[in-house]
Amino acid sequence: MKVWNLLIVGAGPAGLNAAIAAAGEGLKVKIIDEFNRIGGRLLGQLHQEPNGEWWNGIDVANRLHEKAITLGVKIESGVSVYDLEQSEFGWKVYTSEGMEKTEKLLLATGATEVPTPIPGWTIPGVMSIGAAQVMGNVHRVKPGNTCVIIGANVLSIAIANELRLCGVEVKEIVISQPNSSLTHSGTPEKVMESLLQLTHLAPSVLLRQAGRVAKYIHPSLAVKFYPKNGMNILDIPIKIKTAATEIIGDKKVKGVKTVNIRSNGEIIPNTERITEADFVCIAGGLAPLPELAALTSCEFKFVHELGGHIPLHSERMETNEPNLFVAGNITGVESAKVAMAQGTVAGLTIASEIKGNKKHSDSAIEEALLTVRKEREEALIQFQPNIARARELIYQQFELDWKAESPKRSIS
Amino acid sequence: MRMRVDHHPVLGKQTDRKQVTIFFNGKPYDAYEGDTIASAMMAQGVYALRQHEVSGNARGVYCNIGHCYECRVKVEDRKVVRACLTTVYHGMEIDSLSGFSEGNE
Numbered sequence A: 001m002k003v004w005n006l007l008i009v010g011a012g013p014a015g016l017n018a019a020i021a022a023a024g025e026g027l028k029v030k031i032i033d034e035f036n037r038i039g040g041r042l043l044g045q046l047h048q049e050p051n052g053e054w055w056n057g058i059d060v061a062n063r064l065h066e067k068a069i070t071l072g073v074k075i076e077s078g079v080s081v082y083d084l085e086q087s088e089f090g091w092k093v094y095t096s097e098g099m100e101k102t103e104k105l106l107l108a109t110g111a112t113e114v115p116t117p118i119p120g121w122t123i124p125g126v127m128s129i130g131a132a133q134v135m136g137n138v139h140r141v142k143p144g145n146t147c148v149i150i151g152a153n154v155l156s157i158a159i160a161n162e163l164r165l166c167g168v169e170v171k172e173i174v175i176s177q178p179n180s181s182l183t184h185s186g187t188p189e190k191v192m193e194s195l196l197q198l199t200h201l202a203p204s205v206l207l208r209q210a211g212r213v214a215k216y217i218h219p220s221l222a223v224k225f226y227p228k229n230g231m232n233i234l235d236i237p238i239k240i241k242t243a244a245t246e247i248i249g250d251k252k253v254k255g256v257k258t259v260n261i262r263s264n265g266e267i268i269p270n271t272e273r274i275t276e277a278d279f280v281c282i283a284g285g286l287a288p289l290p291e292l293a294a295l296t297s298c299e300f301k302f303v304h305e306l307g308g309h310i311p312l313h314s315e316r317m318e319t320n321e322p323n324l325f326v327a328g329n330i331t332g333v334e335s336a337k338v339a340m341a342q343g344t345v346a347g348l349t350i351a352s353e354i355k356g357n358k359k360h361s362d363s364a365i366e367e368a369l370l371t372v373r374k375e376r377e378e379a380l381i382q383f384q385p386n387i388a389r390a391r392e393l394i395y396q397q398f399e400l401d402w403k404a405e406s407p408k409r410s411i412s
Numbered sequence B: 001m002r003m004r005v006d007h008h009p010v011l012g013k014q015t016d017r018k019q020v021t022i023f024f025n026g027k028p029y030d031a032y033e034g035d036t037i038a039s040a041m042m043a044q045g046v047y048a049l050r051q052h053e054v055s056g057n058a059r060g061v062y063c064n065i066g067h068c069y070e071c072r073v074k075v076e077d078r079k080v081v082r083a084c085l086t087t088v089y090h091g092m093e094i095d096s097l098s099g100f101s102e103g104n105e
Ligand SMILES: Cc1cc2nc3c(=O)[nH]c(=O)nc-3n(C[C@H](O)[C@H](O)[C@H](O)COP(=O)(O)OP(=O)(O)OC[C@H]3O[C@@H](n4cnc5c(N)ncnc54)[C@H](O)[C@@H]3O)c2cc1C
Pocket: A009, A010, A011, A012, A013, A014, A015, A032, A033, A034, A035, A039, A040, A041, A042, A044, A045, A046, A079, A080, A081, A082, A108, A109, A110, A111, A112, A113, A129, A130, A131, A133, A155, A158, A286, A292, A327, A328, A329, A330, A334, A335, A336, A337, A339, A381, B066
């Protein structure tokens, strides 16, 4: 049985670019992905860049896919990886189609959506916001003609517009009930705060303007004057003072029950209303998907800015586990361009370990690291504030824990 | 009901895909090559893919990318798969998993 130089789990932007970089240095590389198409979450993405051009994830994915194939990368889709085992040559990787052997293993499994359950959320026709994005943009199927979105954040606002382009009427974006024990999404004030912080480069002109205003006014004031009936962005009402209390329907969803709430989340009595919809989306935000790393003795850390628990790693994408690397959203939720740049870093780092030509590779890696920083700075969509700072702390922690002679200390 | 986005203002036209027939709980449905079971059924307005084991309540697609396992269905009377990751083919037979009603456990 063949032993690969590098096996990559995940054919998203990070995995594909890592494969391209490593194969470019002469490594024998294989990528495994469980989705039925290549490109990961790139496939659903469709944003307008500030210069007016569209970021069409399907085109980007196709380009990366072709490039990887040209470089001799073997890519398998529709195959799931469910277990890992360290061995004398590197790793044994157990998949739904049998076992694979590899010297180096890169986990580029991306992110997952955080559910915010509310009563009725399991009724057919209720789905995550990303599910609707993939249905519409990737499979070209409208989940229905009308929809309500529960959860106001950068992703849900961007996808609301994408659904509109698919011909869906998004009736309203509301927030999920702040005081429910099931959800930990915030009060209108918290929602406003995070929307304003994240919007300096947001995917719509209006949000960008709101971001500019936010420099001068406090979120509590902004939310106080926020209209009860919501503000329209591209004809879609965003109602951060309306909260969903229940999704109704039996064999199929019928609509959403909502109430009006005050800035602090208090329900205003006698304001209950039902908005009918063919389908309902829940947008609870994104978190890294690190399950496979958790099967190893890789150290983990919880970092709010990066979306949750992440495998501790160096800026060069090494983990403390020998021959195990990570890249992309598994290391923290960011946009696809950052994931691509991280993939290149990981691919080059791995090639350098295998080839042992440190001098040649160090300068290439340094250059790739600069690209990561640049993409991070210029990112159109930032999922949380203060990402760059949180990243620095992680890299320092890794150096302290695993590189320095001194005993372990904690930074944050 | 047919919910295809054949024409998209940015992504363009998608009209040249090959049609296939799949069977869901014994009934024939049109689908396209490249569809997942989940997308093919949703395009036909079928949202409920299975029944919850205990309550018997209807369940369907939630995440659409393989993470939540809400969309489990049985293919060819044998294998349980995630409908949102599994590509259709002509003649595919798909069945809902039903609740553990009495005498059925
Ligand atoms: C639902 C959703 C919508 C998003 N929408 C946007 C957006 O509109 N704009 C934006 O900038 N960012 C978006 N993101 C963020 C997105 O994660 C990044 O933009 C980028 O795609 C991350 O790249 P990646 O390569 O790290 O992971 P991904 O692109 O997520 O790719 C990871 C791949 O790994 C595969 N995989 C995971 N586990 C396994 C396993 N065990 N076995 C086999 N394969 C596995 C998955 O099938 C997937 O294809 C979205 C994320 C999600 C989850």
